[in-house]
Amino acid sequence: MYTNVSSSVLLSLAPLGISDASIYPAFVFGTITYLLIMFFNLLVLAAIVVSKKLHKPMFILLFNLPITDMMGATAFFPHLIYSIVTQDRQISQPACITQAFLIHFYGGGNLLILSSMAYDRYVAICCPLRYNAVMTPHNLIKIITSIWLITFSTVVALILLLARFKMCKTHVVDLFCNNPSLLKLVCDDIRVNNSYGLVIMCLIQGGTLGIIIYTYLQILRTCVMTNHPDARRKAIQTCGSHLVVFLLLEFNSVITLIAHRIESASPYMRRVLGVSVVIFPPFFDPIIYGLKITELKQSIKRFLRRSVVSIKG
Template structure:
């Protein structure tokens, strides 16, 4: 964007068109750290894609995993890989080239995909919490409530609601013309893009806060896990209680980490005194830790999935030898 001097000494910014370029926050890498950072980032991205593809493939080929819980879980690696792919390739390219410039359309696309991933994960984890709630609190009605038709409706609702919410969020954003070019984060997202606008963006801010912080997923999760906890306390079967806590404990931790990190990152954008380093670290952690840890956590903690993964790997190893 070009700056044009005004007669009174102030600076007037020309409106940035869709063909102009933005500058992401610097990575702060010295020349000696460029290639180690590239190798580490590429290795992390490879592990994320490999582990998530392993979970996807195992669920797809193992008939005993064709149950509501695992079919819902099937959607999580898809969302995780989408978020990682929206972030890592652009990051790796900028590490190698030491160029933090990104076009406005590419920035909008990256921001949309990253928010689509984050919201998608929250909705998928919420649906998985609902599935566990029905399985533990209403076991006799589980097959009726989580029937194949209802399961398909839930999955369609997840992706349709996710797309609708994110489409609205970015339609509210692209109606403005930006008057700045410096992105304050290491990647494009809605809060950093809103900061490029010099017009009244209160509607965007209110929509973003309500969408993430006060939205339905957290309320649904609190209700479902309160009911699960009540059922576990009331039941006299120690094995059932232990199995329920083991099944839901990890899921609850994964959800809360994602929800809390997202909430603190967005709140930090609205507090001028907040440390940019902490805000950027929290923002990047949302894109690294859930995609990296989700397949590992669910693969190790879910007995059926773990056994199926090991069996699938053994079959692949045997077929390779033959």
């Protein structure tokens, strides 16, 4: 019989293993990392908003990436920083489920956004004469709406399937809450949850990987065949940055999810890769795109100069 999760029970996250002497450095490092993530991503958002030159499909799609990155970082860092200071790893069940929802939303949203950006680059490089006809404002709205609806609906279903159960254990095996670790706290039959999670993992992660592979093979083919070295260099530079961002998220998240299904997998490896999913992409995404995409880098510089001038004035 399924019952609702009780909010009075506290769960315990895996210990951080920080010594007393390392509490202050860890607190400073965690706080600075979170603030930098928020600053870099807000900077990218602001640069895209204020620069009319960036009001193009590629940058409008990119605009969604910092939003999900900040969502993932905010789901993870504030509680982590609190835990470092208090050395208290307890978290309420509603807070734990909310954290799991936000982190899964961040991961799924990022993959879909990155695959849509790959499609945009594919059309721009491989079918340049059809670009304006394909990436119309109407189609762009449909792509962005689909990204958010697919992510929201799949993650809500994931959490609702989990919330049917009453948890019989309280020790979360990971450093943050996620669906696989929460399912380990359930003593009922979770075959439906496991099957749904496997299907969603194959569809979203397998589907986005398929899109990336196809579009980049076509882009590579076009770049090899083109007779314009400057165009080829710019295309490879832009797409190379995009590919690094995607593979960083895809590899770490897939290995982490698979490790949860293999009993003999190292808990340490799973925790390290799991944490890397919510730290590295939000931190490096704005840096990689800000440095490698010339138009965005110039817009960020102009925005910072105007901000400094307005503050001095």
